[in-house]
Amino acid sequence: MKIAVLMDDIVNINPKKDASLAMMLEATRREWEVYTFDTTDLFADEDGVYAHASQTTVADNLEHWFEKQPSQIMALSAFDVILMRKDPPFDMDYIYATYFLEQAEKQGVLVVNKSQSLRDANEKLFTLNFPHCIPKTLVSSNQAQIKTFIEAQRTAVVKPLDGMGGRDIFKFEIGDSEIDTTLKRLTNNNKRPIMVQEFLPEIVKGDKRILLIDGKPIDYALARIPAKGNFKGNLAAGALGVGQPLSRRDYWLCEQIAPTLKAKGLMFVGLDVIGDTITEINVTSPTCIRELDTQFNLNIAGVLFDAIEQKIKPRK
Template sequence: MKLLFVADPLESFKTYKDTTFSMMREAARRGHQIWACEPKDLVWRQGSRVVARAARAITLTGDAHDWFAVATTAELALADTDAIVMRKDPPFDSEFFYATHLLGQAEREGARVFNKPAALRDHPEKLAILEFPQYITPTLVTRSEEAIRAFHAEHRDIILKPLDGMGGMGIFRVGPDGLNLGSITETLNKGGAETVMVQRYLPEIVKGDKRVLVIGGQVVPFCLARIPQGSEVRGNLAVGGKGVAQAISARDREIAEALGPILAARGLLLVGLDVIGDCLTEINVTSPTCFQEIHDQTGFDVPKMFIDALEAALAAR
């Protein structure tokens, strides 16, 4: 098969932990052709099809640093591939949004895109949990400083975060003393111009912010608990959290098995659920990670499960 990965620059990959790289490696092991481009390479012109300018066909070298070699560079029509794997990292900004529309046009021309572009737009990673209130901690979404103060007065210990953050960026905890609540609110809501998510603090974060993966509607039996270090309240690996792979709990499985078939039916082949304690906190659909950490620590072959699911989805067409 000819697979096109739409991703960040290949030169930026940290191959020892990069999930997209692990997907490519497994696909290459099976003999599939690997092509890559960036969202900025996508072009549509009237009377033609969506193409990736200067798409690169690559081979994997096995070298940890110079990990790929370019076999050829060409303009590639997306509909001439067998599958497109959209793996551009957040933030979900205007350019990401526009890329999903170009990928949607490619679908109309016959391309197969995973995750489905419309589903990416319909499931913003923080707000997607609102559909499943039975699994989440008390949560408020608002621009209003007054509403945030009332939420704090009720719950006493809260987390505030921007809706467009990633990797733990812009997350604040305010305890019972309310120290700096006004300043934090003003910083996040830009004086009432932007919407903020506020949640009751979950003390179980000390045991980790668990990434539970769902592939083709099926639950990966191991998760990665990202454990805050030192005085840090965030477990994100990007801010120094320690990743510890572990078997998923009964509650993790309950949440994942409830959401998995629903999300898969909407065109989300790969989903990363974030769970703290017993509560769902985010639904990650843009470029969920942790494949290699789980594989390295448990031996469970997550990349194999993903490529199996991708091949099955293409065969079922």
């Protein structure tokens, strides 16, 4: 079996926490050949779609976690599976990469997550498909409308539609001195929509990351507890990751979205839950595998690869 991982340069990852590395380690345990490449390595001509791919050997070693062979031109159709693990921003370069991967899908390659569904499921806007599961929400580029919403909620959180890791997320009350300047920048002066949600005080108990594999949740979530003086439940923003069993409400939320995830071929998804509500549905490169594996002696990548093996279609 040959698997390729479309990802940012492996030299720059944090091997202690990187979920893509966990997946490559699992592929190695199954004796699959592992290759890596980035979006800039993709190209196409009238005969097909290709990548400058490097065969990559990985190890669970914080000092020496990979070795890469010189790149070679390989048809994407040569792979049995391609994992799309490129981090946001979800920009046009990302979208172009999904078009390349879509051509591979037409030749029988399993792409995780499905290319079209990555384009369809913006991680913020996708939540609007489940209005009974989300907090009070506004998506708009109109600064006056946004300020009216913030005033009605008393406190609200604003965030761009294409970010990750807590970047450019702000908590505002009407009258805050930076609100006009920040909204002008985030909306590109009323030209770019952003998301605004009511502030959920339950964030003090953590922003729970729930991992779903082919619509079925892992039984433990990672509650990301904001650092003192911060409201962001992002590990990249200094939050502390504390594992905990899923609650009955968590399972209910997963049940609400699972049929849609399965129908869209979104095999590996990270659901963000604060209190009783879904705030984001992460489909691009969800993390937290390694933290949950460590805290609960799990092998989440193993569960994922079991599901992948069930979906690989024999090819002549």
